[in-house]
Amino acid sequence: MAAESTFAELFAQKTDAELLYFAQNARRYPPALGQAAVRELQQRGLVPTETVEPLPPAPAAAPIEQPWYQQAADTLGSLLRPSASYYITPLLLALNFLVFALMVLADVDAFEPRAADLIRWGSNFSPLSLHQQPWRLLTSCFVHGGLAHLLLNSLALLFLGRLTESLVGPRALLLLYLASGVGGSLTSAWWHTMGVNSVGASGAIFGLYGLLLALALTGAVPLSRPQRYGLLWLVMLLVPSQLQAGLEGGGPTDNAAHLGGLLTGSLLGLLYAAVARKSKPIE
Template sequence: MDVSTPEAAAAHFAQRPDTELLYLARHASRYPPAVGAAAVAELQRRGLVPEAPAPIPAPPPTEAPSETWGQLLRQLGKGLFWPSPPYVAVPLLIDLNVLVWLLMVGSGVSATDPTGRELATWGSNVSSLTLHGQPWRLFTSLFVHGGATHLLLNMISLWLLGLMLEQRVGPWRLLAVYLASGLAASLATVWYHTGGINSTGASGAIFGLYGFMLALLLSKKMVLDKFDRRAMLGLVAYLILSNLISGLTGNIDNIAHLGGLLMGLLVAGPLAIFTMSNEQVGNE
């Protein structure tokens, strides 16, 4: 039996009877592999054994549908504006600031360059009014902004810093420090600017959150290793100094920034930390 090549094996088995081929195919394990394969091939050629069906190719792996820009923007918007634990205070504060600006624009105030009179109408911190029967302006001025750019810059800072803090200290402590720092910023403004001022914006309250972050880091209430703590301290110090330096030029109220910073660092922040008892703030 010559099965040295596939051609020789095929020629040999083409001359063998069906019964011999069936026997060889059925007992192929007793013979060299080439014998069984050649017998099966000849039986298939004669139509006595069905050919093995071709394997069905596996379907290509389905890729998870990529998120569209619209979906990403909706998720970002939800994170920015929709209060959902652990982020409650920051979205609410952003919502309130944006709502006041939208109402101002809807009433006819310029979206980018409102006048001083328009800002005063909506509750800005005007010394002559605040100190003479309208102390509520110390708070309302925190939610009034002098245009879209002013609002956008403050809300980005509030979002980035606020979320980092709120996850660690909770919404109520963050809100308390924010409002206390904002009040201190407004008081510092009317105290320092004896000639009168018309002040607006959330930056004084945001500087209070910077102070709160510094208080957490300096008290070692925030659990970080030595290198991460130094890096975070350096980052916060850089942000504070860069904002104060930029405030030396232009129509920026650095006194409000300093008032809010000192309140968050020396008073409101330490008080909030005291209420945390023996808790430690993780870097989760």
């Protein structure tokens, strides 16, 4: 340490040329002498100070993008996964698929079931529904006339059920869904005076449209003005288009059940709004 201090004092008195000579010929002298010459040159700014540049941070790993089918599966899973405040819609969907699976296992055609098979599994067969077996007014809502019929109704129920359950809660959704289904079945049996053999959840699903319409018109649930207008447009666009598709489809679409479910859901929605307004505390 004393030698380094002595060298530093010595080189502080040297000229730049002398210091450069010592630095260039450092091998001829003791290491401490050469190092002292270099340090003095660095202090005078004649030799750049050696600094260790920090290594650049490692680039962040790029997120692995999931394929579209995996994203679709995750989204569908979140819609079907029940929770404390969302479980009626998944339950209704599960019941529809369970009944259909049992029908197929019992040798019912999965694409074009026979009328006799539908009656055997609980369809709304008016000669029986209006007399000895009124329970068919409800069970027919869980029977479907083929895989395509089941999938179309399930998609509608998944969308409308999720929306409705978030607005009115699981219990109200269940009561309204079942009541609208029965209302649609009764309307169908009353309208078709020559008899009807009807199946499907469409009447109950149209009841959800009616409920949403009543909620949007009465403001029974906390919705912003854009949300309310969006809900009105949703119902006013989808309901007429689906009724028209039923008229033009040429198939056995039961628009009487659709209208009956829509009317039942609307009336129950108005009742829900009145009860909600009455139970709301006065501020």
